[in-house]
Amino acid sequence: DGGITQSPKYLFRKEGQNVTLSCEQNLNHDAMYWYRQDPGQGLRLIYYSQIVNDFQKGDIAEGYSVSREKKESFPLTVTSAQKNPTAFYLCASSPPGAAGTGELFFGEGSRLTVL
Amino acid sequence: SQQGEEDPQALSIQEGENATMNCSYKTSINNLQWYRQNSGRGLVHLILIRSNEREKHSGRLRVTLDTSKKSSSLLITASRAADTASYFCAVGGGSNYKLTFGKGTLLTVNP
Numbered sequence: 001d002g003g004i005t006q007s008p009k010y011l012f013r014k015e016g017q018n019v020t021l022s023c024e025q026n027l028n029h030d031a032m033y034w035y036r037q038d039p040g041q042g043l044r045l046i047y048y049s050q051i052v053n054d055f056q057k058g059d060i061a062e063g064y065s066v067s068r069e070k071k072e073s074f075p076l077t078v079t080s081a082q083k084n085p086t087a088f089y090l091c092a093s094s095p096p097g098a099a100g101t102g103e104l105f106f107g108e109g110s111r112l113t114v115l
Numbered sequence: 116s117q118q119g120e121e122d123p124q125a126l127s128i129q130e131g132e133n134a135t136m137n138c139s140y141k142t143s144i145n146n147l148q149w150y151r152q153n154s155g156r157g158l159v160h161l162i163l164i165r166s167n168e169r170e171k172h173s174g175r176l177r178v179t180l181d182t183s184k185k186s187s188s189l190l191i192t193a194s195r196a197a198d199t200a201s202y203f204c205a206v207g208g209g210s211n212y213k214l215t216f217g218k219g220t221l222l223t224v225n226p
Contacts, residue, residue: 040218042219050200090157102163103160104158106159106181108156109156
């Protein structure tokens with residue numbers, strides 16, 4: 001079945017460590033997105049990519065990095081520079097022609113906890 | 116910011132009743148979308164309404180859009196316990212290729 005797969009579902013990190021969250025899609029979508037969700041805060045955009053080898057910062061990009069070497073993959077690295085990384089991270093994609101103004105397809109999320 | 120803001124923050128109803136959630140936004144938009152999120156899961160797209168549309172239906176869902184008031188409402192008719200979830204509105208239309216989400220309405224449907 002087509003969809004977006006995020007892994008791991010749960011991740012624990014010690015302070016000072018970098019961690020990478022995986023996001024893979026087999027929907028043949030051009031655009032991919034990373035959102036952060038905190039309780040009571042809704043979704044905030046971290047990074048987005050409209051095409052392979054190109055990506056843009058969202059509203060809260062500090063302390064995060066991404067790459068887009070393949071159309072299917074958009075991994076997110078949470079670096080030690082992110083001061084409050086404990087959150088629920090959601091990856092999404094959108095089909096051609098709909099980037100930013102059409103339906104988003106979401107993965108099931110990755111919950112990161114800093115110990 | 117175009118960010119949608121949902122109202123109320125939380126809503127508790129009995130099974131079989133209708134549930135109405137509202138969303139307000141600040142600037143002009145191309146479209147407005149509603150998403151659903153079960154606890155601890157990803158978001159699922161429910162319905163999209165374009166700025167030139169006033170009402171749209173999908174099954175038990177009815178969405179209205181009033182661009183003059185910069186507001187939208189989502190009505191779920193004959194609610195079921197399985198409708199218990201958070202509901203988010205998202206507005207699109209900026210030139211920076213992204214949707215902006217509100218903080219959501221937590222709907223609880225009691226059996």
